[in-house]
Amino acid sequence: MVKKSLIFCMAAVMAFTLAGCAGGKxxxxxxxxxxxxxxxxxxxxxxxxxxxxxxxDKVTFTYFNGVAGAKDINTNETTIGKILEDQTxxxxxxxxxxxxxxxxxxxxxxxxxxxxxxxxxxxxxxVLNAGGFIALDDLxxxxxxxxxxxxxxYFNQMRxxxxxxxxxxxxxxxxxxxxxxxxxxxxxxxxxxxLKEAGYPKIKTLDEYFKLIEDFVAKHKDEDLTxxxxxxxxxxxxxxxxxxxxxxxxxxxxxxxxxxxxLEAKTYAAADSTKRWLQKLNELNAKGLFDKASFVDNYDQYxxxxxxxxxxxxxDYGWQVALANNVLKDAARADPxxxxxxxxxxxxxxxxxxxxxxxxxxxVKNRGIGITVSAKNPERIIQYFDNLLKEENxxxxxxxxxxxxxxxxxxxRFYRTAEQIAKIDEKFNDKxxxxxxxxxxxxxxxxxxxADGNAVAPNFQPEVFQMRLTDGDKEILGKYGVKTYxxxxxxxxxxxxxxxxxxxKEQGSPQQIWETKKEELTKKYFPKLVLAKPDEFxxxxxxxxxxFGKLDTAGYEKWYTEQIKAVVESLKK
Numbered sequence: 001m002v003k004k005s006l007i008f009c010m011a012a013v014m015a016f017t018l019a020g021c022a023g024g025k026x027x028x029x030x031x032x033x034x035x036x037x038x039x040x041x042x043x044x045x046x047x048x049x050x051x052x053x054x055x056x057d058k059v060t061f062t063y064f065n066g067v068a069g070a071k072d073i074n075t076n077e078t079t080i081g082k083i084l085e086d087q088t089x090x091x092x093x094x095x096x097x098x099x100x101x102x103x104x105x106x107x108x109x110x111x112x113x114x115x116x117x118x119x120x121x122x123x124x125x126x127v128l129n130a131g132g133f134i135a136l137d138d139l140x141x142x143x144x145x146x147x148x149x150x151x152x153x154y155f156n157q158m159r160x161x162x163x164x165x166x167x168x169x170x171x172x173x174x175x176x177x178x179x180x181x182x183x184x185x186x187x188x189x190x191x192x193x194x195l196k197e198a199g200y201p202k203i204k205t206l207d208e209y210f211k212l213i214e215d216f217v218a219k220h221k222d223e224d225l226t227x228x229x230x231x232x233x234x235x236x237x238x239x240x241x242x243x244x245x246x247x248x249x250x251x252x253x254x255x256x257x258x259x260x261x262x263l264e265a266k267t268y269a270a271a272d273s274t275k276r277w278l279q280k281l282n283e284l285n286a287k288g289l290f291d292k293a294s295f296v297d298n299y300d301q302y303x304x305x306x307x308x309x310x311x312x313x314x315x316d317y318g319w320q321v322a323l324a325n326n327v328l329k330d331a332a333r334a335d336p337x338x339x340x341x342x343x344x345x346x347x348x349x350x351x352x353x354x355x356x357x358x359x360x361x362x363x364v365k366n367r368g369i370g371i372t373v374s375a376k377n378p379e380r381i382i383q384y385f386d387n388l389l390k391e392e393n394x395x396x397x398x399x400x401x402x403x404x405x406x407x408x409x410x411x412x413r414f415y416r417t418a419e420q421i422a423k424i425d426e427k428f429n430d431k432x433x434x435x436x437x438x439x440x441x442x443x444x445x446x447x448x449x450x451a452d453g454n455a456v457a458p459n460f461q462p463e464v465f466q467m468r469l470t471d472g473d474k475e476i477l478g479k480y481g482v483k484t485y486x487x488x489x490x491x492x493x494x495x496x497x498x499x500x501x502x503x504x505k506e507q508g509s510p511q512q513i514w515e516t517k518k519e520e521l522t523k524k525y526f527p528k529l530v531l532a533k534p535d536e537f538x539x540x541x542x543x544x545x546x547x548f549g550k551l552d553t554a555g556y557e558k559w560y561t562e563q564i565k566a567v568v569e570s571l572k573k
Contacts, residue, residue, distance in 0.1 A: 056089040061381060063092040064114075065440055066101050066121035068299060071430075078433030080397055087393075090384045092117065094436065101235060108132065114372035117381060119440055122235045124167065124367060125507040133166040133370035139382040140165065146389035147382075147442060150174055157365050161506065167370035168385065169363070171445035177361050178447050178455045181465045181484035184318035186246050186357045187345030191312055192476055195344060200479040204352035206247055206280060213313045214289060226311045227289030230281070232523070233298045236320070240294070241522055243315050244273035247349050251356040251492060252317075254501025255515060256560050260493065263568060265500065265560035269518055270548040275541055276350065281530040282537050295527040309341040318345070323426075330425045332472060339472030347489040355490045361447065362498035366505075369441065385442045391451060394444045397437040398456050405432070406458070414454045415463040497567040500560060514556040521547055 060074070075081030076091040085091050095115070097104060105123040108114050109130040120127045127133060140147050151158065151172050158165050188209050194216045195201070203209050213227045231239040242252060245268055250257040256265040268274055284290040297305070305311050306324035318325070325343060332339040347355040369385075371378045387393060399406045399414055405424060406416050416424075429435040437443075448456040455461040459468065465484065469477070482488055497503075505511040525544040532540050 056380070058085065058089045058091065059377065059380060060091045060093055061117055061375070061377075062115035063094045063117040063119075065094060065096050065119045066105065066123060067119070067440075068097045070096050070435060072096055073436060075433070075436060078431065078436055079401075080433030080437050083396060084384070084388065084393065088380070088384050088387050090380055097121075102126075112373070114374040116372060116375040117369060118372050119367075119369050121367065124370075125505070125512070127370070127372075128160060128166055129507045132372050134373055134375070134378060135164040135166060136168070136371065136382065137165050139371075139378060143379060143382050144386045146386045150389050150442070150444065154363055154365065157363065167368035168442045169365050169368040170439055170441065171443050171448075172363065173361060173445040174448040174456075175451060176449045176453075178449050178457070178460050179486065180358070180447065180457075180460055181462070181486050182318065182459055183345040183357075183485045183489070184322075184446075185359050186242070186252060186315070186317050187489075188315050188348040189313060189321075189343040189345055191309075191340065192342050192344050192472070193340035194312060195476065195479075196340065200476070202480070203346050203348065206277075206348050206350055208352075209313070209346060209348045210280060210284060210289075214287065216312055217289060224310065226291045226305070227287075227313065228281075228284055229291040229302070229305060229311050229314045230294040231297075231299070231302045231314075231316060231320075232295050232526075233302065236299060237519065237523060239316050239320065240526060241269065241274075244268050244271065244277045246355070246357055247277060248273050249349050249354055249356055251359060251495065251498065252501070253495075253499055255518065256500055256557065258495070258497065258500060258564060260495070263497075263561060263565050265557050265564055267518075267553055267557060269522060270545055270553075273350070278526060278529045278541075279537060282532060282534060285530055286534050290530065292531060295531075306343075314343075326426050329470075333422065333425075333470055336470065336472060339470065342472065344476060345485055345488065356492060358486060358489050358492045360492035360495050360498050362495070362502065364499060364502040366502050389442055389444075394456065395450065397433075397441075397443065399458055400432060400434070412452055412454075413463060414458070414461060416458065416467060418467060421464070421468050497564040500564060503560070503563050503567070510552060511556055511559050514551055514553070517551055518548075521551075 072093075072095050074091055074093050076085045081091065101121060101123055105120050105126055108118075109126060109132060112130075112132075114132055118127065118132065120132075147168065151168065154169070154172060155165065158167075158169065160166055188206075190203075190209070190212065194212060195203075197216065197219075198212060201208070201212070203212060210228070217225050217227045231237075238254075245251075245253070245257050248257065248268070253265075255269065256267055258265050281290055285292065291305070291311075293301075303321070303324045306314065306321060307327045309328075314321075321343075328338070328342045332342050347357055349355050371381050375381060388397070402408060405420055406414050407420075408414055424432075424434070426435075429438075444450075444456045446457045447460070450456060458464045477483060477485070480488060505515070521544065525540065525547070528540050529537060529544065
């Protein structure tokens with residue numbers, strides 16, 4: 001499973017990387033040309049309120065984000081949010097998840113009282129079925145020329161079963177697809193000092209990776225190190241469940257791996273690959289190298305441990321561990337001796353063959369932002385969304401202000417000076433608003449370009465990426481003969497359906513029920529399998545298989561195969 005990506009897509013990225021989202025077959029905006037930079041007109045001739053017009057009376061809307069990790073804030077307390085408020089008169093009071101997502105969303109549904117704007121994350125189907133979102137079609141037609149420009153090619157995929165659009169996905173690739181030079185998707189990470197001490201070996205297999213960790217911990221017994229840690233908290237359990245597909249050489253399609261030739265979807269939760277992965281963790285645990293608290297720690301505790309410099313290695317998605325990685329990188333910029341504690345991503349597979357950690361172009365359509373039935377003035381909200389999608393405001397939310405957070409050379413290329421890069425740390429990101437406008441809004445996808453060819457994401461711009469590299473970055477990349485982290489990984493193969501986990505499933509459907517029961521089983525048995533005595537592992541695995549065999553996995557795989565083939569066929573038309 002995933003998040004931002006895309007949890008950019010955060011990530012991705014969820015990456016969010018959670019993650020980039022695909023444009024047309026040619027990687028542009030789907031029309032064969034570039035998107036209009038002004039966004040001032042649409043097929044209907046509608047236009048958004050201009051930033052130069054007198055703003056309307058100021059209003060504050062409530063906004064709940066079903067993802068934990070950031071502090072609550074008013075958008076107008078940030079530089080970006082204040083500029084957007086000056087343009088539109090709109091401020092958002094953002095509240096983030098504390099506690100259990102399903103409990104929080106369930107309370108909203110039971111009371112039929114919602115914030116004005118809602119991101120229910122993994123509980124989005126529950127909100128849809130409860131009628132918590134209003135339909136956006138008429139609002140987009142009247143007030144959304146830029147929404148049409150950016151998302152229009154995907155409107156049919158965004159429609160619910162009744163043919164209406166109830167939420168806007170977080171991003172869509174506009175213009176050309178720009179590859180990420182960094183790693184915001186999956187990887188096996190290890191402290192740089194481990195590779196340095198071992199002479200910078202080329203680690204390609206899981207056995208090599210764990211041997212590297214074991215040897216390092218053995219040599220540093222006085223440091224009280226944790227060899228390997230995992231994340232299992234709440235919906236983030238996928239971080240521990242997903243590695244088998246990556247170790248087999250597949251990208252993050254969720255609960256299935258998809259054959260490139262036949263398009264057949266197969267689950268792997270009870271496959272030999274998952275057994276092999278869990279048995280490795282079991283071996284680590286028996287050697288005292290696995291953090292048993294991985295099965296009880298929450299996300300904040302996990303991030304704190306990664307930031308502590310005591311954890312040698314882990315698997316995760318770059319977008320999900322950005323908070324910890326940025327803390328370590330900021331420390332290394334301030335004091336180069338701390339560079340040893342920064343994590344380095346490795347494209348590990350079972351057999352050392354071709355990896356597929358890097359996401360291909362895709363469109364995540366089962367996550368997004370919606371306006372609820374409690375909203376008093378949805379027109380103002382949709383106008384804010386549309387205004388945000390103007391190209392000049394997409395420059396603002398990603399690059400900032402010319403002369404303050406970026407510059408433009410004579411060729412029109414965006415870049416940042418060393419001084420600007422140095423000041424843009426986590427604290428600055430929070431105050432300026434980069435943190436709060438990085439994801440969770442309608443926006444150009446991370447892998448997009450502007451109409452003039454500049455990368456939407458500053459760190460994707462070659463000039464900026466190279467400038468951001470510290471001497472430590474350059475040294476370790478040089479040891480591996482590359483200039484970017486992504487060069488360590490295999491290029492992604494084109495997968496028109498990607499990501500499969502983004503294919504919507506109706507609440508209460510056989511597919512949704514299968515996923516719920518599967519998750520219950522994995523959350524129950526994976527801890528048992530990892531923490532069992534090695535000679536009892538097989539017994540517990542057989543017990544798990546017996547329970548898993550009661551699920552209608554064949555029906556789930558058949559449905560997914562049909563959906564994937566339908567997507568591929570639709571793109572041929």
